[in-house]
Amino acid sequence: MHIGFDVGGTKTEIIVIDKHGETHFSKRISTVHNYQSFIDCIIELTSEAEQAVNGACTVGLGIPGVVNPKNGLVKNANSTFLNGKPLQKDLSEKLQRTVQIANDANCFALSEAKDGAGASGSVVFGVILGTGCGGGIIVDKKIITGLNANAGEWGHNPLPCHSLEKDGDTPRCFCGRFHCLEQFISGTGFARQYNNIAQTQLKAPEIMDLVKQGDKYAARTYHLYIDQLARALAGIINILDPDTIVIGGGMSNINCIYEDVIKVIPLYTITPDIDINILKARFGDSSGIRGAAWLGKN
Ligand SMILES: [Zn+2]
Known part of the structure; x- marks a missing residue:
């Protein structure tokens, strides 16, 4: 046991x-x-x-x-x-x-690679998109920790291809830098981006309700979010080329992100014909x- x-x-x-x-x-x-x-x-x-x-x-x-x-x-x-x-x-x-x-x-990544959504894969990248943005790399059911225990710690990498015009500015991250991935692709980051333009204080699920109702700011934020997530994941694919990316955290409950992000990822990977499973965590929290x-x- x-x-x-x-x-x-x-x-x-x-x-x-x-x-x-x-x-x-x-x-x-x-x-x-x-x-x-x-x-x-x-x-x-x-x-x-x-x-x-x-x-x-x-x-x-x-x-x-x-x-x-x-x-x-x-x-x-x-x-x-x-x-x-x-x-x-x-x-x-x-x-x-x-x-x-x-x-x-x-x-989280180990659990999903062992008997969760990534169980059939040999190289699994686990992503948590919640309050923050965490990551873990599993190869053959083993955690890759790295010499400095930094492997998979991608939340404070800068957002790839960041542009002030497209992605906007961010407050200084607690890590001391600006434009960290976490500030865009975490649940908090998604809500921040919408609330900035709509002058509201909504949470991610409420914003997704507005997307379904046709709210143009919510739809614009969602499409930008998918593009940002695609840029972030394309960077992982170009380095690690995992067979499965498993997503957990609050944003993983937005069921449309999986099919939407997979359409955009090829714009940012080295080759456009990308074979990969991007799946929701099986065991949730x-x-x-x-x-x-x-x-x-x-
Ligand atoms: Zn940071």
Whole structure:
């Protein structure tokens, strides 16, 4: 059996899945924002889950950051109490087994490549288009982390072919730069672009309702969004050429993006005859935690 933890800013969730991906236990609690208390909490939940399924489990954690391969310390976590901490070492010692830790977008991609929408592919790029924009690369069911643990981290690449006239300006991103992909192709970015021209404060699903009703600003924003997403994905295809791109996060629920973006991608790839599957995540919001559980398998 495999335990997966999804550590979010507000909630920490645990599941236990078996080798077929069936869930046998799950629980969700508020994230404790103190490192020692957090460690104690993970140990208690592991013990509770193992009692519930009556057996020892592997343990994997998906965190909103990465373990720095150079020194084993967590970096880039927006749950900042984890940063600079030897989380993997501490948990492995306390739980007396090797605890696996990965970035939550990598966990999402792993889940979809293992038994989700990308299960039939050997090279899968997982994309989360939600509040932010995350990515993960899976080759032969293994996460590609990279020397600096930066692989797949595409949300703060600049938008390809950005033009002020076409795409408009952006506020400075929290990363310090302007015109990051995240500011255009995340759900937040999509809404920002519409709200800028319509002087509203709508969210992405409400804007999509307006697209269906024929609102011209909403339609213009949607078509621009598809073009921006196509530019971003074409860059991935030109480098990695994955057989499947799986999309998760709030924007993945907009069912027309898949067929619309595939029509525009060939405008930006090196050759126009592109063979690729662009699919909605099979496990939706549960993908991240399932991927964390799969970290312990093998
Ligand atoms: Zn940025």
